[in-house]
Amino acid sequence: VISSANSLRPVQKAHDLLLAGADPLDAVVEGVKIQELDPTDMSVGYGGLPNADGVVQLDASCMHGPMKRAGAVGALEGIKTAAEVAKLVLKYTTHIMLVGEGAKRFALSYGFKEEDLLTDASRQAWLEWRATLSPRDNWIDVPARTPMVVHPPTGTINCNAVTPTGDIASVTTTAGLAWKIPGRVGDSPIIGAGQYCDNEVGASGSTGLGELNIMVCGAFLTVDG
Numbered sequence: 001v002i003s004s005a006n007s008l009r010p011v012q013k014a015h016d017l018l019l020a021g022a023d024p025l026d027a028v029v030e031g032v033k034i035q036e037l038d039p040t041d042m043s044v045g046y047g048g049l050p051n052a053d054g055v056v057q058l059d060a061s062c063m064h065g066p067m068k069r070a071g072a073v074g075a076l077e078g079i080k081t082a083a084e085v086a087k088l089v090l091k092y093t094t095h096i097m098l099v100g101e102g103a104k105r106f107a108l109s110y111g112f113k114e115e116d117l118l119t120d121a122s123r124q125a126w127l128e129w130r131a132t133l134s135p136r137d138n139w140i141d142v143p144a145r146t147p148m149v150v151h152p153p154t155g156t157i158n159c160n161a162v163t164p165t166g167d168i169a170s171v172t173t174t175a176g177l178a179w180k181i182p183g184r185v186g187d188s189p190i191i192g193a194g195q196y197c198d199n200e201v202g203a204s205g206s207t208g209l210g211e212l213n214i215m216v217c218g219a220f221l222t223v224d225g
């Protein structure tokens with residue numbers, strides 16, 4: 001199992017599941033779910049930093065090497081575990097990507113609960129960003145409590161796994177760039193950019209400024225380029 005630096009617990013979880021015989025996609029999705037549900041991780045899922053309107057919009061995608069299938073969600077609101085929803089798109093539909101309201105309704109149809117994804121900390125960070133955005137706005141400046149307020153912090157989890165028999169899967173999940181323009185979708189849910197998996201070759205995924213990665217199809221380029 002290999003992952004971005006912010007996911008030691010997901011790697012451990014996915015590794016344990018693989019050794020217990022789990023499917024590689026189930027293993028990585030269960031792994032990243034730990035961070036998605038962790039309110040202190042401000043890069044993904046619950047507690048992820050919101051967009052400019054103060055709304056958390058999540059992106060995620062995944063691929064299953066043996067099945068040669070992919071699933072993704074973009075700008076998903078109100079559901080904590082975007083990677084799980086992406087896996088359901090892969091498993092139960094002939095589509096690859098669902099976005100926005102449709103993605104949320106799809107998740108609700110599988111029993112996911114709609115919840116407020118803002119935590120006190122992520123709301124506070126957003127309020128500070130809004131208050132200090134411009135010296136000419138009508139919000140009274142407040143001292144920033146965190147260094148992250150003005151410059152959009154990045155953060156995403158990509159996790160890839162190979163089973164002892166050589167089957168591969170990949171997943172990427174994120175809250176995207178903090179303070180993004182509402183509706184902005186980054187690289188994470190784009191197959192071939194946010195992650196890519198070829199069972200004969202390997203898997204790859206990305207974190208960082210999604211706009212740059214989308215233009216070079218970075219994950220595909222790394223695996224099959």
Ligand code: ASP
Nearest residue numbers: 154155156176186208210
């Ligand atoms: N790649 C993500 C995006 O552009 C952000 C990140 O990795 O921090 O949405």
